[in-house]
Amino acid sequence: MAERDLTQVAGGGEEAMLVERLRKIADDPKDHFAAHLHLSRLRAGNRQPRFLDIAKRSFDQLVVNTQSTLYPLANSDLVLICNKVPVEQTDEPIEKVRGLFREDPLMQAAGGGMEDRFVSWYDLASKDDYDRFYATSEQLLAAAVATARRAETVQSAAAKGAPVTAANLGEIERKLKAIRISDLIREQPAVQIGAGGKAALLFRENFIAMNELRDRIAPGVNLFSSPWLFQYLTEVIDRKVLALVAQRELSTQPAAVSVNLNVATVLGRDFQEFHQAVGANAAKFVIEMQIIDIFADMNAFAFARDGLQKRGYRVLVDGINPLALYFFDPSLLKADFIKIAWGPEFASDTQDSRIVAARETVARTGKDQVILARVDTEQAIRWGLNLGVTRFQGHFIDRLAKAIATKTVAAAG
Numbered sequence: 001m002a003e004r005d006l007t008q009v010a011g012g013g014e015e016a017m018l019v020e021r022l023r024k025i026a027d028d029p030k031d032h033f034a035a036h037l038h039l040s041r042l043r044a045g046n047r048q049p050r051f052l053d054i055a056k057r058s059f060d061q062l063v064v065n066t067q068s069t070l071y072p073l074a075n076s077d078l079v080l081i082c083n084k085v086p087v088e089q090t091d092e093p094i095e096k097v098r099g100l101f102r103e104d105p106l107m108q109a110a111g112g113g114m115e116d117r118f119v120s121w122y123d124l125a126s127k128d129d130y131d132r133f134y135a136t137s138e139q140l141l142a143a144a145v146a147t148a149r150r151a152e153t154v155q156s157a158a159a160k161g162a163p164v165t166a167a168n169l170g171e172i173e174r175k176l177k178a179i180r181i182s183d184l185i186r187e188q189p190a191v192q193i194g195a196g197g198k199a200a201l202l203f204r205e206n207f208i209a210m211n212e213l214r215d216r217i218a219p220g221v222n223l224f225s226s227p228w229l230f231q232y233l234t235e236v237i238d239r240k241v242l243a244l245v246a247q248r249e250l251s252t253q254p255a256a257v258s259v260n261l262n263v264a265t266v267l268g269r270d271f272q273e274f275h276q277a278v279g280a281n282a283a284k285f286v287i288e289m290q291i292i293d294i295f296a297d298m299n300a301f302a303f304a305r306d307g308l309q310k311r312g313y314r315v316l317v318d319g320i321n322p323l324a325l326y327f328f329d330p331s332l333l334k335a336d337f338i339k340i341a342w343g344p345e346f347a348s349d350t351q352d353s354r355i356v357a358a359r360e361t362v363a364r365t366g367k368d369q370v371i372l373a374r375v376d377t378e379q380a381i382r383w384g385l386n387l388g389v390t391r392f393q394g395h396f397i398d399r400l401a402k403a404i405a406t407k408t409v410a411a412a413g
Contacts, residue, residue, distance in 0.1 A: 013148075014071045015141040018079055019327070021069070022134050025124065032124040034133055035090060037078040037097060040296035041117060042104050044231040047076050051100065058096040062089060074144040075296055079137075081124075094119060117299075135332075136298075142324035143295040146341075162221050164229050175217040176233065181240050184209050184216075189401040190258070190371055190393040193381070199400055202371075202391060203256035203286050206245065208237055231262075238265040246277040250284055258286035258316060263293050266304040275311065282312035286337065291319040294333070305335065316371070325358040331365040339371045339393070342380045355387070362388045 025032055039047065039055060055078065059070045067083040068090075078097075080090065098118065101107055106118055122133040164172070186209050190202040214223050224230055238261050245259060265271055266287065278285070287308055294301040294317060305315050316337035320330055330338045362370050368391070372384040375394030384392060 013144060014073055015137065015144040018071045018073075018081075019134070019137045019141055021081060022124075022130075022137055026130070029124040029130055031084045033082055033085075033087065034122040034124055035080040035082075035094065036120040036122070036133075036136070037080070037094070038106075038118055038120070038297070039097075039101075040073075040075040040077050041106050042076075042101055043106075044229075044235075046101050046104050047231075052076055054100055055097045058093040058100075062093050073140055074147050075140070075292060077140070117297075138328050139295050139298070142320065142328035143292050145321045145323050146291045146319040164218075164221060164223065168218065168221060169229070172218045172221070172223070172229075173232075176236050179213075179217055181208060181213070181237065182244055184212055185241070185244065188393060189255075189397060190373075190391060191397055191401060192368075192391045193385075194390070201255050201401065203258045205258040205260075205286075205288070205393070206241065207260055208241065213237075235262055235265060238262055239270045242270055242274040246274050250278060250281040253281075253284060256284050256286055256314075258288050260288045260290070260318065263289055263297065263300050263304050266308065267300060279311065283314075286314045286316050288316040288318045288339070291317055301333075305333075309336070318373075322358065325361045329361060329364065331361070331369075335369070337369050337371055337391075338365055339373050340389075341374050342372050342383065342394075343374065359387050367391075 037055075039052065052072075056070065056072050059068070059078070059080065062068050062080075062085075063070050066085045066089065068085055069081045071079040071081070073079060082090065098107060122129040124130045124133065162168075185206055187204045187206055189204050191199045192202055193199050210223075214221070217223075223233060241259055242261075242265075245257065261271070266289070275282070289301065289304070308315050314336040316339055317330060317333050317335045318339045320328075320338060320340045322340055322342065324330075325340070367388045370389050371391040371393055372380065372389045373393045375381060375384070375392045375396050377396055380394065380396065381392060384390075
């Protein structure tokens with residue numbers, strides 16, 4: 001992988017500074033250790049800004065009085081890097097944070113001799129620990145870049161509107177649970193472009209038109225302004241989408257179907273019921289999971305991925321930004337497909353070392369596993385083909401798929 005100044009990566013923020021810090025101490029990590037607090041694994045309601053701010057402030061004295069640095073990450077996690085600090089000095093602030101969230105289920109499994117899923121510790125003087133934490137930090141950076149990219153998209157589409165408040169939250173929740181979403185499901189094809197420019201259909205992604213949903217349950221309200229509410233929103237939508245798709249006649253369906261789900265949904269009861277209904281046709285489904293959600297709990301994702309693949313489903317990791325290819329190897333996720341979100345700003349990236357690094361990543365992942373999404377122009381296809389990508393999705397592909405369907409109908413007639 002070609003190294004670059006990660007502090008210049010758009011959306012990298014604290015994650016980029018964390019990776020740079022690890023690079024700086026790589027040659028002499030003696031007396032350094034790291035504590036990774038997985039606040040992203042808390043229930044959505046416990047990740048409200050005021051709670052997270054209290055958690056961060058719990059480390060103020062430690063940071064001021066010792067050689068310690070706190071990195072508040074985009075996914076709500078906290079990373080503490082300490083140099084020449086007795087480990088026991090971190091006990092008080094970490095226990096304060098545990099106490100703040102003591103009612104969360106995560107804390108029920110964070111003690112009593114069980115594996116601590118709330119805090120991960122790394123002795124950075126140990127090569128194994130250093131390498132594991134460096135890889136984790138790169139993954140966190142990739143997720144942060146993806147988060148920033150998605151936030152820009154959401155903001156441009158739905159930034160206008162009143163914020164969610166305690167006064168309107170109850171009504172939003174009531175409407176969300178009661179609403180029918182069958183007419184809000186949209187489809188978008190993904191295709192493979194072969195020799196001579198011939199295209200073949202891979203699958204049709206089914207997704208909810210979020211802006212239309214917002215207009216129904218909370219017109220004039222910006223649902224996307226609250227990350228924890230958006231998380232809750234997607235979990236409710238997951239259940240509704242699974243129930244609808246399970247009712248379809250799949251035996252005569254020619255193309256595979258992809259659905260976007262949270263990792264928690266895949267591991268929950270609703271998906272088990274879905275599998276009972278469609279299990280014989282599992283091979284016709286692609287389960288998409290967001291990179292942001294995946295990095296929140298890699299162990300949960302690995303368990304979900306392995307279970308899906310064992311039962312015949314294909315797994316797709318969505319939300320990877322092209323910039324992430326310069327410092328993160330998505331093949332490590334062992335998914336069937338990796339979806340990269342293209343943007344026209346990347347077409348101007350002509351630095352040979354970056355292009356070579358991205359091309360190597362595509363080759364290592366497997367060109368049949370990589371899908372370039374948000375393809376709105378022929379320029380995007382050329383950019384992807386230059387990296388070895390042959391599978392695409394986006395508005396430009398929508399028009400191409402319609403042409404394929406027209407030819408198929410004509411040939412059948």
